[in-house]
Amino acid sequence: MSFKKDYFEIRLESIGGLGANLAGKILGEYGALYLGLNASSFSSYGSEKRGSPVKSYIRYAKENTPIRVNSPIKTPDVLGIFHIALAGKENLLAGVSENTSIVVNTNKDIDEVRDILKLYGGKLYCIDALNIAIETKSRINMVMLGAIAKTNDFLDINKLEDCIKDTIGKKYPKALENNLNAIKKGYEMVKFKEIKVDNKYDYIVSDDIKTKWGYKNAPIGGVNPSFGSSISNDVSASREGYVPVFIKDKCINCGLCDSTCPDMSFQFVKGEYKGKEAMVNLGIDYHHCKGCLRCVEICPVNALEAKLEKDINIYEQHIRNKDLIIDKLDFENIGASSFVTSESYTEDTKI
Ligand code: SF4
Ligand code: SF4
Known part of the structure; x- marks a missing residue:
């Protein structure tokens, strides 16, 4: 069983730190060496990888069809969304039709996810990749790979496991069992619902298809408008289940955490x-915290502790010194709709 069109295309939407780039490379290798297809894969991300937007593209073609297209994928057959907090990001759902399989890392109910994403239509697959990754001591990308394999019959899960054994297994043999376990759980636990087109939400066309570019509106060269660190940018989606918790009574105000924190x-x-x-x-202003836990390591008096994010009330812990910050974000909504947009670039440049 294979696909009918010339190309079968997968687009992964993520934020630096969740492993979408590696997942894309694995899917490319899996297609070429294990499924007997022609395959290409490449990613796009900013200079600062953790916390900045990442897109990964995988294109398959049948053995006798050469791949002569090297452009980003505009109308994916499979769309992988590595964190539900990416909802609202520009062009996230661009080109998604009722034929697209959309795989989302979320612990939310499948109908709720449709509304959060404002999904036009499609085959919606939801998987709690974050918590499965914590349980299996693996990574979100492995769980997502398992869930993606569920979307189409030709994406053979056994061959995917063989691919992981030969790639990750050779490089990191100690991590192999956990990674295989994560892939299996992603495949078996993903929930599915077909979303029929009912005109509740619009079909979205990517900006670069609908815009006629010219000298007046061409993007400024050499500028990354989707930077990782800025006042308004929310990087909470890069966290992989753990956050540092500040214990004020123990703190000696040495400032080591501040000089260590990349954000x-x-x-x-x-x-x-x-x-x-x-x-x-x-x-800590959790709006900017990527969960790298470097601050926990550096603190000399254990005034910072690593905790599972799901076990703490992030709103109670969240600190935003509004005297230092000028922005229009909704503090109650950290982790959701305020993800980086080109508007945030304009906002920041005004400040
Ligand atoms: S490193 Fe620890 S003790 Fe020093 S300022 Fe940060 S939290 Fe306080
Ligand atoms: S150093 Fe600490 S506060 Fe800064 S991003 Fe990493 S975990 Fe978050």
């Missing part, structure tokens, strides 16, 4: 410590 997530203000004027640590 300036810590909020320091002028205050008093041991009777002297000092910069005092208020805690």
